[in-house]
Amino acid sequence: MIIFGVVLMLIGFILALPFLWTVGVIFFIVGVVLWVLGSMGRMVGGRRHYY
DSSP: OHHHHHHHHHHHHHTTOHHHHHHHHHHHHHHHHHHHHHHTTOOBTTBSOOO
């Protein structure tokens, strides 16, 4: 999700599409939150680790 968010942010920035930029930021933030929760040992979506 983090990489997908970064790719969407780059495409949105290059093509000047604010919708893609916003969606990319949202995906990036959700990916970082899931990654942090998974690295702390908390179960995320029924899994012990989130990759």
